[in-house]
Amino acid sequence: MSSVEASDDHPTTARPGVRGGPPACPAGHELLAGRTAVITAAAGTGIGGATARRFLEEGARVVLGDSHARRLRVCVATLSDEFGGRQVAGLPCDVTDEAQVGALFDLAEERHGRLDVVVNNAGLGGTAELVEMTDEQWDKVLDTTLTGTFRCTRAALRRLRASGTGGVVVNNASVLGWRAQRGQAHYAAAKAGVMALTRCAAVEAAEHGVRVNAVAPSLALHPHLAKVTTPGLLAGLTALEVSGRHAEPWEIANVIVFLASGYSSYMTGETVSVSSQRA
DSSP states (O other), rough: OOBBBBOOOOOOOOOOOOTOOOOOOOOOOOOOOOOOOESSEEEEEEHHHHHHHHHHHHOOOOEEEOOHHHHHHHHHHHHHHHHOOOGGEEEOOTTHHHHHHHHHHHHHHHHSOOOOEEEOOOOOOOOOOGGGGGGHHHHHHEEEEEHHHHHHHHHHHHHHHHHHSSSEEEOOOOOOGGGGOTTTTHHHHHHHHHHHHHHHHHHHHHHGEEEEEEEEOOOBHHHHHHHHHHHHHHHHHHHHHHTTSOOOOOHHHHHHHEEEEEEEGTOOEEEEEEBBBBO
C-alpha cells in the first residue's frame, strides 16, 4: 500500500465555541517539537483526529493510520494544507492485520528516520446483552480494541527498543475499564485489558527508556458517535457528568499531549481518567 496523498475533498474543521460549553482549545507551545508520532484511528472527528491536530499544533510530525481510506485521504489533505505536507502522512491501516500495522510503522521510520510517540486510539464498540451476545460480536470488539492495541504496542516497542533513544506509547482505554454499563461487557472487558496491557508493557519497556501510559475518557462526543448511539443513551451518559456536558475530543487529546510530552517524564504504567463523572 502506498501512503495517502492530499486530495481536494476537504471537510470543515469547526472549533468549540458554544456558550456554556468548553473553553477554546489553547494554543500550542511546541511541547512535541521535532518528534515523530504514529496515531491510529486518526481520520475521523473523534479523539484520534483531535490528537493528530493537537500534536501538529505542538510541533510534531504525524503519521496517521485508519481503516477508512477515503476519510484518511481527506484528513491528510486537510492537515497538510494547514500544517504543511512534510508534517503529515497517512496509510490505511486495520489494526487487526499485522502486516498493515507493520507497514504503518515502517512508513514513519522511512519518512522521518525515527519514531518517538505512538498513540493507540483504534477501538470498536457495540451494544449487546451478555446472554444474547454472539462469539462473533465478542471476538470483533476484542480483536480491534484489545488485540489491536497489543499489535500496535508490540510493533512500537520493537522499534523503540531497537532505536535506543526512548519514546512514549499512549493507549486509549475507557472509564468502562473500571465501571459497569449494561450491554457493554465486551467493550468493558477489552478496555480493562488495555489498562492491564499498559501496566505490563510499561514494566518491560522502562529499562529501554520507553514510557507507556493510557487515558480513560468517559464521554467525548463527536458526529460519528452520535450517529451510532441513541439520543437517549447519550443523554443518560451526559447526565452522569458532574460538569453537565460531554467532553470535546480535543479535551482528551490535550491529556494525550501531556502524556506524550516531557511534562509527564516520571509517569509510566498509569491510566489517567479524563472524566467528570459522579459515579
